[in-house]
Amino acid sequence: MILRPRAEFLSLAEELQSYILSFLSCKDILRCSSVCKALRQTYLSCSELQYITELGGQQLLPVPDMDIDNKTSFLTRLQLLRDKAHAWFKLDIHSSETVFVPEPFRKYTNTFLVHGHLCLFNEVRQMAKVFPILPKPSQQIGIEHDWFPESLHSIPDADCFEVIMDPEENLIAIAYVIHRWAEDDNDKIYIDLGVLDGDGAHPQAAGRTLSLSSTVFQGDILASDELEVAICGRHLTFLHSQRSTVYDRPNEENKMWWLQIWDWKHSTTSNCVISDPEARESSDFCFLGNDRLLTVSKDLKLYSIEDLSQAPQLLACFLMPVSVTLIECLLAMDDNIAHSSPLQRQVHRTMWTSDPKNRLVSLVACIRSEAPNSFTFVISTRIFFNLQVGVFGGMATIPWECWGPLNSRIFPHDSQCRVGISGNRVLHTFPATGATAGDEDPSHDTNYKLYMIDFSPLAVQRRQGLGTVVTEPSTIELTESVGKLTTFLPYVAVVFDRTFGADQLMDILVDEDRIYLCKPNIEDPDSDSIGQLEVIDI
Template structure:
């Protein structure tokens, strides 16, 4: 019998035997049996028995298990920390990292300012993505891509690659996904020069550091399997998004038409195709739908998608639709529809980019648990941001018989917090179970304060008297005449002093990256944007 089954059987026996018999076992057996329990059960057992409490207090391994669970982290199986550091060392490091989030100061902890290279000062470029400490930039009009490490390490290098005109993106409609950990670039394009015709989306895969196909890709070009046919008048917008996570690449195409709906509003026609890019000749699947848009909102595309780990996909299309993509040889399997309390002009997901499939990006032997992370859904129109615990999308047993339409009252209030979102998505960032937002302050609105909000179960323990505990419900008003009340508890800390005009913000497990300009230089543009990196 494998050790996992032995442990499970031992845990079952623990619940059956009388307390006197169990207490006679050696302390190391107590510790061994408890180590197979979930972290909450460990705490329950050790809180009702003095002997087990003593076992827990003397076991760094048990405390490490509960600390990981309480911070909603999971160990990386192949990670190595200082040549297999002991459990006491890992436990102390884990606790120090958690407490640092409540104690850091945006000025005291700063590494300093790092200028953005002059050739990358285009407004479209500075809104690029930051992955694993690298800023990923793309010039659509120059066919140029660059991967710049903000704080270079011996293992990192600057990757700059210019393509000849037209070779990277031969038409002006496209999007780019870059993954430095896998040396991957995916460029999605289409040609809509004739709006009544069927046009095809192409996704070109390549390596970031050289020409040609990626060595692990099954093919150089991914083609959509179903062409989007429209033929409607009243064309408003046509957009494309490409995203990836691990082995998955997905492309979403949306077309919006005025007067396309039955009530005189607009219609958004969209499809989304997913590939396993390393086996794309045999593994791809397609989703499509039509979304009715209220009159006066035809200029927006209220559709977005995100990966929840390596096996689930969430689509925002009116409501939130959850699919399993574990088996890429078949169409995505519908798991449930989570109804939202309001309609929105547009919806955009923000989700941490940490993932256990990319251990090279990790400096610690743990990562955030895909089943217990945060994602945010930014809603244009009502001006709200929903911070959602991803646990709700992995524990579907509680909704048995409701998967076709899970009403907001059954899933939303206890698993979300809703905030006013009268700021740009670039002023919001998420990592693991921490949510950061930058708010304008002052009469001129040229200064910002940074708020760190921690939703992990042990946040109150680690705050050590710092910050504001919010456990009571909060209500935001939605026009016309609506209200949304949510309950997910958190701890909030205002971070350090005010800082100058914010262009963009990113965060990872260890650092906050602020791309800002001195407030008194914004309009004259006499100073260059620069990075301020804050160590956590």
């Protein structure tokens, strides 16, 4: 028998080695490059392999269509990716441009930042407007359009209560109610879909009007009712919540809520309804990718929503360490992630996007105690995708001790603190001097500084000597009854050299290219509406 020599991997041409390695994950590529000097050299000479590992280190995913169509070399992509990461640490917080909200929308207006556009809806005047925010030359032409009462809906007795826009999908969703005054009839709610750059029906929508489930809304609109609509790519949601006083406890409220989800491109009907008829806390929700939904109330409940023609499947319940009275879910604005708060994303298509399995969710929670305090919980979304039996032993209800400490950090938060998120970075304001975050009523004279907190694995390497690395655990006391909680999620923090007055910031919103500082209306500082945006390029 003649023995033929076996073809070994190292005997292949370097180009072929690189091609084979490119099918591996970033971790496996790094493992291979540490095996021997030859593979290390192959890795160092191939910009595509370095680009793959850089994406993994920043917890990003390539956008498939852009990889096929884009002619940009991997060397250029790698440099762009590294430069953008470094730019966060060298951010010039003093360099900005200002965008003013148009005069008719400076009061009683819901303001949204959506895909690089400013979207405005004035419920009192029944008017809406969308226009691009300081568009860059590299961006596509933005959408600019105005709606007046007669163009928002054609039904005379209709009352429009929500207008949501998505410039990337050229979609507008107009939600309105028709009040029925007869005793034997109920109010009716409709959600119409159309195009942003005109007045016609959307060509990709399954139909003009979405059908609401009777379990989500029935009866009449009460003053205490909350009605909210949100869009996230192919998903559109309608949230209806009602508050009522507990019969035997007049100082306590019940909150019942129902959430319906549609795939608006494929069906006008949906059986995907989530409800909690006994919730006594405030609530919020967010999408984690295309097939998972997280509801946020006294606990965090994770649902599978792969099939919107069926009821959602409860995957797990993650217990919070304390009982809260008020909770707000803050999420990355530039990701394929949605919630009942405003969204934003750039119109132009990028070569990468953040990984749904490695993002951040921030919960601002007011703790129920003898002296109420507020805290910011920053949680890695990886825990919501790591549900193998071996991790939690098949538990459907997971205690905080099993999931929270290793996957989160807790920061003090007062009523004047502001939080914004982009991918794995959090922008958070903390008191510069005087009052301490967590005080029940901080002084209006307190100044605040802006911190950038980066939780990505490569943050330590790319900070170039800037910022403070925090790898050791931190402990914070929540309440006297609960005691102290220790959390371990590592991060790098940079403090910017600029202070803000307590009343100068209404909100902070962030996407991958910009920071938007939302400021009050100068002419009416007591108004709840945003008057102007200070836009800072990253």
